[in-house]
Amino acid sequence: MSDHLSALSAAFLSAEDVDPHVSLVIGSFAVLAGPAPSLDELRRLVEQRLALAPRYRQRIRRTALELRPPRWEDDPALDVRLHVRKAEVTTPGERGDVAELVGRAMAARMDRDRPLWDITLCDGLAGGRWGLLCRVHHALADGVSGTALLRVVYDVPHETAATAVGVRRVPRSRLRRAAGAAWVAGRGGSAFLPALVPVHGPSVTGLIGEGRRYAWTGVPLASVREVRRDMHVTVNDVALAAVTGGFRALLVHRGIEPHSRAIRSLVPVSAWDGALVDGPDNRVTLLLADLPVELDDPVERVRAIHDLVDRLRRDREPEAGVVAQQLLSAVPYPLVETATRLALRLPHHHLSTVTTNVPGPQQPLSCLGREVEQMLPYVPIADRIRIGVAMFSYCGELTFGITSDLDVADLDVLVEGIDAAWWSLAGSRTGGGR
The missing domain is CATH 3.30.559.10 (Chloramphenicol acetyltransferase-like domain)
Incomplete structure (x- = not known):
């Protein structure tokens, strides 16, 4: 280390x-x-x-x-x-x-x-x-x-020891390629150009205070098995589509147009490359995704999410993030620190939320002989991002843990919207949930 x-x-x-x-x-x-x-x-x-x-x-x-x-x-x-x-x-x-x-x-x-x-x-x-x-x-x-x-x-x-599967991890071979020809060709750098454009109109961002509000909802992964198979999509596609549906519900509730660029999410992507995680560290890159909140149909939403993530990966956006971090490591630390603090002090309107998905153990954990029945994840918020969503799978259940500023009084609208969007794809409710 x-x-x-x-x-x-x-x-x-x-x-x-x-x-x-x-x-x-x-x-x-x-x-x-x-x-x-x-x-x-x-x-x-x-x-x-x-x-x-x-x-x-x-x-x-x-x-x-x-x-x-x-x-x-x-x-x-x-x-x-x-x-x-x-x-x-x-x-x-x-x-x-x-x-x-x-x-x-x-x-x-x-x-x-x-x-x-x-x-x-x-x-x-x-x-x-x-x-x-x-x-x-x-x-x-x-x-x-x-x-x-x-x-x-x-x-x-033993078989559930933490491995860096992350959210569609970045293969090491692609990281090496991104550090060479892809970056020189400008494809990696151009992947972040949309982030320079502010989100469209009012969003869900704003100043944050000291307090935090927390809520969650849980759904059984098995409930979307047939949907995933028939649509050729991943659990992450369905989960992110459910989050998209939740934000659409929140925008409508607030009287804000659910424009195609109203909600831009930072989506962390693991760069552990499937290796055994034997110690703490930060090996993460990211995607910047404009969630298709303009789509009311749940099937169209999940297809749009699948196509969006695939396009961002074809543009090598995750690799661009890794390369950017490698380049920063070569810059004198005082310059990086000064630039970081300056950037954090400047007001921005380029991100609306953060959505992270970490696969957890699929076999029961225990502590001192007592079994863990449920695991609720938490993601922090900062820098005008007033709402964040963490997803964590454990023993066949996917839990959405939602963090917000304490002043976000309508967080239940987002939570219920995520739950409703999931079940609009999964069909009749059979378990899990709030």
Whole structure:
């Protein structure tokens, strides 16, 4: 593992430095069968397994005169008791109480003088259940590598160890080609030209405050098996089409025209190339997709999403992102840091949301003998992006975790819209959901 942060990881720290209302932590909330273990039991488990993720024993330190990116160093004063804590869920521990807890906890910033992770045992969920809230700073890991923390907390079947399958990962051979002829020819660079054009008219962006609102909905993956087969599309196509339908519903609810360029999403794409993820790091590139919210027909939406993602990949947009990061690594860090902070301070109207999809284990996890029944994902928001959507699959269920600024009072419209858009493709409802 490199001792210095990558340009991307350092940028996540800069985003927090620029905006005091931003907390760039990613994570998950797991619902487990009861009874809950004691806090001491959980702390002992984490202490025993922390060696599985050495980076989680390290903290960030700025370099002399900040001529190089911050670096990782072992924390000699690491105290697991400061990272593994307990919280009581507000009675009666129903969905709304869990959502309020997740939103409040994820909005809180981490202490950079300590390793950038923590785990909270949440007792008092309805039905005798309990929860584990795991937080990791985005400077430490991305959505795929962040699952390394799962091995510290959960018993993970060997065959479900985290691999970087990501959202249609970028093959290494294509990354090498992009670094050469494709970039020189300008195809990679031109892929980002549409991002220079602001989104059309009013969107869902705006200033963000300190608080966060959280909600989720879950659907069974098996419900779209026939649709995927008949239409020759992927789960990711259907999921992104459902998100598109949700944003269309939100725009209509707000009286905003669902124009074809009204919602532009940053779509992270894993660049781990299918390798075993044996430590936290940020290896992610991106797509910039104008979601087809103008389409009311669900079948047309999923076909449009499939064609859109394929076109962006043919234009080598993900590879262009990787190459851009490689080029930035060759630029003196002070210049990159100054440019990053300046860019983050400038108002923009080029992005509306972020939508990320991380495949999770398809066999049950357990912690201290208790089975994980559900896994809720969380994605942070920043820089005028007031709404973000995280998708995570676990044991045959796909969960959409939606984050918003606390002032977004109509988040339920988006959640219900995503749910309705999924089932408009899947047919009659057979399970899952809100």
